[in-house]
Amino acid sequence: MKIVVAGAGYAGTVAANRLARKVADAQITVVNPSTEFVERVRLHELIAGSGTATQPLRDVLDDRIELRITAIEKVGDGVLTLSNGESLEYDKLVYAVGSSNDAPEGAYAVGGLETARAAKAKLADLTPGSTVTVVGGGLTGLEVASEVATERPDLTVRIVGDEFGASLSSSARERVLDVLRDLGVDIVTGMWTPDEFTDLTLWAVAGQADTLAARSGLATDSAGRVAVDSCLRSTSNPNVYAIGDSASVPGARLSCQAALPQGAAAADNLACDLAGQVEKPFSMSFVGQNVSLGRKNAVIQSAHRNDVPTRIWFGGRPGAYLKEAVCRGALWSARTGNALWVRGPK
């Protein structure tokens, strides 16, 4: 039995490590373009110079897993075309290639490792008084702006977006914006235009799905994410499970919070399938959102089970401790194949 896991982000590593434990007689191969495991939730730390965001991928994966460092060009029926010119057969595929990070030319995408590293180098070279513009008022944009402003108080930091922290409750959002103002961040409401390039422009706008699924003929949603049934199986190919940012899972949003349990659930279902047992529909509730605001501050927002924010949130140092624990917990999940989550309402 040949199982291939496409992509070694949060979703793919959880799935692969869990499968290594659960399906003893299968040959498990992970295909990933880089030798590094990227902790995407820490890329703003890497950019600002306050932390790192990579681990050797081999160390994150179980020793029983074979690792192929290349990208998948096409998903065929039982065979993958790889960008190194080789092909790789599979009986079961776990599709977990994440989302892409395309930024306009001249801007640096926050969500990609190479672009984040280039942004870090550029930021380090900026002289006092230079201007950094962060494009995107979602949680990632807010994290980047506050991290850069904390680490480089000698720079002018702007954040541009049509709205800021829209997924938070109004009082939590106000706290986040107050912290940004205290850090001297210039909050600019409106759509960013190309004439607003500054000394460094950081792109923190939500990524698109990779075109791999669509160009391989897998059924996708309108955003190019693989359409799945309730058990996380592709609706067009029963030998493919899709998880994380590259899967169209009803009720999910692009997040590590969803990617980790989906990785665990897909591995469990695949193991059930091989054992001739009944698979379980995937079910999870979001529990909240965590926004880091530098290394010593954060806002932790709780949510109803349908991901709508409650009025409960807290911030400050306790928030920063919890956010750090969440990031460490995500890496622990990736390494061990364990994931903790709250199931959705019946």
Ligand SMILES: Cc1cc2nc3c(=O)[nH]c(=O)nc-3n(C[C@H](O)[C@H](O)[C@H](O)COP(=O)(O)OP(=O)(O)OC[C@H]3O[C@@H](n4cnc5c(N)ncnc54)[C@H](O)[C@@H]3O)c2cc1C
């Ligand atoms: C700065 C930042 C902060 C964030 N903070 C949070 C947070 O606090 N909480 C939260 O829940 N979420 C957060 N997110 C979102 C979260 O990081 C993503 O939703 C999560 O990484 C998705 O996991 P994934 O495994 O689906 O994809 P990824 O982690 O993106 O992994 C995909 C993997 O597939 C590989 N790949 C891509 N194409 C191919 C191919 N063709 N062939 C083989 N492999 C391929 C990639 O190289 C990568 O290793 C944040 C994101 C950013 C950028």
